[in-house]
Amino acid sequence: MADSGTIFLGMSVGFFGSTQSIAMVLYRGSMAYFNYVNAQGGIKGQRIAIRARNDSYDPDPALASTIACTRNEYVLCLFDYAGISTVTRLVPHLKAFSQDQICLFFPFSRPQPQRKLPYMHYVYNLRASHHQETNHQGGDGVVFVTVRDGHVISVGDWSAFEQ
Known part of the structure; x- marks a missing residue:
């Protein structure tokens, strides 16, 4: 979270490529709700914003985007990631982000790795x-x-x- 009064969420998805339609729906749906919350005064006066990056549904750029989000952009959490290959590539690295208490919220992905030890403590699944x-x-x-x-x-x- 930055000192600017804004809560930043990090998102890396395939805005281009095979998951483009899912990525756009996740982003637009989330922003519609966050815009509503922000119009009501945010969360304790702080706005919610998504720092979204395109990874073209490629695991290596997804990991690089995630590292950039967590190290340089001061996001509160990772949010709305989509797809098996990118999420399963990221999950082992979540342990490294645990020192900053950064977790992945609501990935649009169904595989088991993020649901089992030792990773289940770092991922909050919706699906x-x-x-x-x-x-x-x-x-x-x-x-x-x-x-x-x-x-x-x-x-x-x-x-x-x-x-």
Whole structure:
């Protein structure tokens, strides 16, 4: 957090590349809410701002952006990261940021590494994991999805075929 009366959140996502649409939705949705909060006076008088960087959904630039955010831009936390490859590349490095008490909030990613020791103490997940989503379907946790012309037409439990 800077002395300017602004709470800065660090964000590195693929504003260009295969995750562009997800990145834009995450950024715009977050900014819509933060603009609302800021219009109400912020949090104890402090505005919320996102310091967003493009990593083109590439793990190495994502890590470099994250290091720059945490070391040079004085962000309070990391926020709204998206994608398996960038989040799983970043997670082992979160331990190094722990001296500054910097955590990752609400990554749009479902893999397990950020949900297990030793990393789970540094990540606050909003979305369910792959394992949680498939187990919610019932059965043995393995599901199948049928897609036709880009549309999901059926979802089922794999155990139905084992009988």
